[in-house]
Every structure is written in structure tokens, then in C-alpha cells.
Amino acid sequence: DAGVTQSPTHLIKTRGQQVTLRCSPKSGHDTVSWYQQALGQGPQFIFQYYEEEERQRGNFPDRFSGHQFPNYSSELNVNALLLGDSALYLCASSRSPSGANVLTFGAGSRLTVL
């Protein structure tokens, strides 16, 4: 049973460019959350998608946007990249957005902005 899969695993961009990261949730999961983890820090909540809609959003600018597809997979888009966007981007899935439901994490996509 595949867990959460993310692609690409590593990528390098330059300032001002745009990036799209992809996530396939664990089988049976319908909720996807995205986190940004800067080097040496804890994951910061970006947003959560359920039923193809953004349900919750953390303190991130509108340059960060996302989408969820009917098969529950999700994309994270970041426009006008800044050096400070360099981080590990983690996707997590769960069986509904209920607070008691555990998040299952992927291995992440490491973005470097030059």
C-alpha cells in the first residue's frame, strides 16, 4: 500500500520563477495538507484541501496557491519565487479533516531558490 508520494524530490529555481509541486495521498485518504519546513525549523502549515476546496490556510501570502483534484491528489504552486522560499515542502494526507485523524507525511520536495 503506497503511502504519500511527492514529486519532484529535488528542484532548483531562480528568483521570480514559478514552481508546481505534486502530491498523491495515501490510499483511502481524502484530505491533503501542505507544510513548509525551512532548514532547522518545524513544519509551518500552508493550507489544507478537502472536497477540492481550500478549507484552512496558514500565514502565507497569495503567491502560494493550491489545487485538489477529484482523485484527491493535490498541487502546490508558488509564484514569484523568493530566496526565502527555499525549504522542504511536505505534503500530508488524512482520512477526513477531523482533528483526531493522524497526518501521514510524504518524504517532501526540496526546493532551492537561487
Add this chain to the structure above:
Amino acid sequence: AQSVTQLGSHVSVSEGALVLLRCNYSSSVPPYLFWYVQYPNQGLQLLLKYTSAATLVKGINGFEAEFKKSETSFHLTKPSAHMRDAAEYFCAVSAYNNNDMRFGAGTRLTVKP
């Protein structure tokens, strides 16, 4: 809004010694609390969770945590450290109605031989 604070960014213990990683939470509603572990170049793996059942929660790899409402704490312990326990540990909190978890800054555990 809920949040957690992890006390101590680095903890070093000898192999076989007690492991104690500290976490305090702040929440306006009854929280759900979690501990995750992250090994280098990997995602986060769940160690244990508290969801208002027993206050002493047992997790994987011999770890356990105790929910103390009076102290707003959820400290992680393990009686005897192993070399393989060396990793980054994160405490996290979510509200009962939504699992948009909020994480602490993490504690790096080093185990000395």
C-alpha cells in the same frame, strides 16, 4: 488558535539513559496532541497521539507521553535511549474539529555511545 512550544532545541543523552523531550501547548479548545519523529532526509513519522482517552499514551519504539492539563504539557519520554533514536522530534497540536496541525520548532536528540 492552538500552538506548541518545545523546550530545548538540542538534547543529548548517553545510550541507555532516560530520554525526556518537553512540549507545552496552548489551546482555547480541548486539543489533540501528537509527537512525530523525522530522520535525516525523510518525512515525519507518527510516534504517538493523545485524543482525550487515557492521559498516558504509549507509542512506537518504546516512547510514551503523558498529557497533563494542569501543566498544559505533553512531554515525551523513553526509559532507555538507543543509538537509533537519534533524530529530530516534533510536538504538534490540532483542534478537535480540524487537523491543520501546528508544529513546534523541534528538538534534536543526540545519543552518545
